[in-house]
Amino acid sequence: MLQLEMVIASETFKAGGTVVVNRFVSGGPSSATQTAAAATANGVAMQAAVLNDFFRVATLGVCLVEAGAAVAENALLDADASGRAVTHAAGVILGRARSAATAAGQLIAVDLIKTSS
Numbered sequence: 001m002l003q004l005e006m007v008i009a010s011e012t013f014k015a016g017g018t019v020v021v022n023r024f025v026s027g028g029p030s031s032a033t034q035t036a037a038a039a040t041a042n043g044v045a046m047q048a049a050v051l052n053d054f055f056r057v058a059t060l061g062v063c064l065v066e067a068g069a070a071v072a073e074n075a076l077l078d079a080d081a082s083g084r085a086v087t088h089a090a091g092v093i094l095g096r097a098r099s100a101a102t103a104a105g106q107l108i109a110v111d112l113i114k115t116s117s
Contacts, residue, residue, distance in 0.1 A: 003099055003109045008061035013042070015049035022066045022107060023083035024094055025057055032057065034083035038091020041079060043112060058112065065110045067101035074098075077110060085110060 016031035024035035025045050032055075035041040044063045049055035068084030071077065075097045076088040085095065085108060098109040 003064060003107065004062070005058075005064055005109070006062045007046070007058045009059045010043070010046060010056050011059055012054050013057050015051055015053045015055060017051055019045050019049040019053075019055060020066070020083065021045050021048045022064050024065065024079045024085070025083065035079040035094075036083075037081040038078055038089075040092045041083075041094050044110070060112055060114065062098060062109055062111050064107040065095070067104055067106050067108050069101075069104050071097050071101045071108055073100040 013029045013032040016033045024041040025032045026035040026041050027033050043057040043059040046056040065085040068080035068086040076093045077085045077095045078088045078091045080086045095110040095112045101108045
């Protein structure tokens with residue numbers, strides 16, 4: 001299935017550690033890291049980064065996110081311990097799946113839901 005991104009807003013952040021592309025990120029613009037399990041997020045990394053690199057973060061719209069497990073279409077999502085999208089069980093809702101994943105590691109289209117960190 002063809003999956004499209006429609007990023008409406010993005011910001012430049014500075015990495016506070018290693019950041020993997022297509023995963024949720026948290027923290028301020030001067031020290032962003034992968035989102036922890038059930039935590040708030042600023043958005044999704046649009047590129048990979050290492051400590052002190054600058055990178056783009058999608059903060060609003062539809063973007064591709066790596067799934068941490070199987071996810072149903074239209075499921076509410078939060079993050080696992082690696083910043084990947086998983087079906088919401090606890091913590092903060094970060095988005096809604098616009099496509100499904102049958103296993104971890106697959107990219108799914110996600111409508112981002114703005115949270116505060």
